[in-house]
Amino acid sequence: MRDYLIAGNWKMNKTPSEAKELVKEILPLVKDSTTKVAVAPSFVAIPAVAELVKGTNVILAAQNMADDEEGAFTGETSVLMLKDLGVEMVILGHSERRSIYKESNETINKKVKLALKHDLTVDLCIGETLEEREAGKAEAVCFEQLEKGLAGVSEAELANIVIAYEPVWAIGTGKTASPEDAEAVHKACRGKLAEMYSAAAADKIIIQYGGSVKPANVKELMAMENIDGGLIGGASLTADSFAALVNFNK
Numbered sequence: 001m002r003d004y005l006i007a008g009n010w011k012m013n014k015t016p017s018e019a020k021e022l023v024k025e026i027l028p029l030v031k032d033s034t035t036k037v038a039v040a041p042s043f044v045a046i047p048a049v050a051e052l053v054k055g056t057n058v059i060l061a062a063q064n065m066a067d068d069e070e071g072a073f074t075g076e077t078s079v080l081m082l083k084d085l086g087v088e089m090v091i092l093g094h095s096e097r098r099s100i101y102k103e104s105n106e107t108i109n110k111k112v113k114l115a116l117k118h119d120l121t122v123d124l125c126i127g128e129t130l131e132e133r134e135a136g137k138a139e140a141v142c143f144e145q146l147e148k149g150l151a152g153v154s155e156a157e158l159a160n161i162v163i164a165y166e167p168v169w170a171i172g173t174g175k176t177a178s179p180e181d182a183e184a185v186h187k188a189c190r191g192k193l194a195e196m197y198s199a200a201a202a203d204k205i206i207i208q209y210g211g212s213v214k215p216a217n218v219k220e221l222m223a224m225e226n227i228d229g230g231l232i233g234g235a236s237l238t239a240d241s242f243a244a245l246v247n248f249n250k
């Protein structure tokens with residue numbers, strides 16, 4: 001059976017002081033969870049959060065990283081810096097990175113390979129826009145993001161990859177994909193991964209759903225056969241709602 005992974009993507013929210021307070025509240029609420037749990041604070045809040053989650057069941061994640069190891073890249077944050085702070089996982093290819101910061105599949109792939117080289121788990125985000133969905137292209141877009149994002153990634157390395165299916169039209173909008181619609185894309189993506197790698201590798205990989213996941217809809221989403229967790233934005237910003245998501249199966 002696949003593990004569930006519930007991850008909080010705090011995006012550009014929470015100052016380092018606020019992040020500390022939030023983690024202090026979250027830790028006791030999730031310490032006995034049977035799902036895996038991760039939080040992704042902003043870069044500047046990572047040191048404070050790292051100190052608090054050390055030795056706990058909470059995985060420390062970053063929201064992005066540079067596509068080079070080091071050098072003259074003003075304003076960027078490298079994989080080496082993240083590793084030095086104890087980061088274990090990195091979210092790559094989030095739709096906000098793709099649309100606002102114009103990250104291409106090729107750039108994302110470079111980051112994926114760099115993160116894997118340094119033993120970070122990668123949470124690779126994929127997902128279609130509303131326009132693409134309405135044009136009947138949801139699966140094709142996801143397949144292309146998988147193929148290009150994972151180019152050159154071996155089957156052995158796939159063990160360090162998590163996929164997050166986040167339909168862009170469902171992010172921060174209050175519109176959740178219906179469990180059946182989400183399941184259809186998850187199933188198709190698992191099929192695609194089986195084609196790219198093997199049925200065994202595809203069966204093992206965690207595919208999270210993201211997009212307006214809330215305590216009120218988490219159970220029905222997680223009940224789907226191919227949905228193995230959630231990447232949570234808004235509802236990860238308060239301890240009670242995040243813990244309710246982490247503990248959805250209790």
Ligand SMILES: O=C(CO)COP(=O)(O)O
Pocket residue numbers: 009094166170171172173174210211212213231232233234235
């Ligand atoms: O983008 C998301 C997580 O990465 C989802 O955000 P919301 O949960 O706020 O819709």
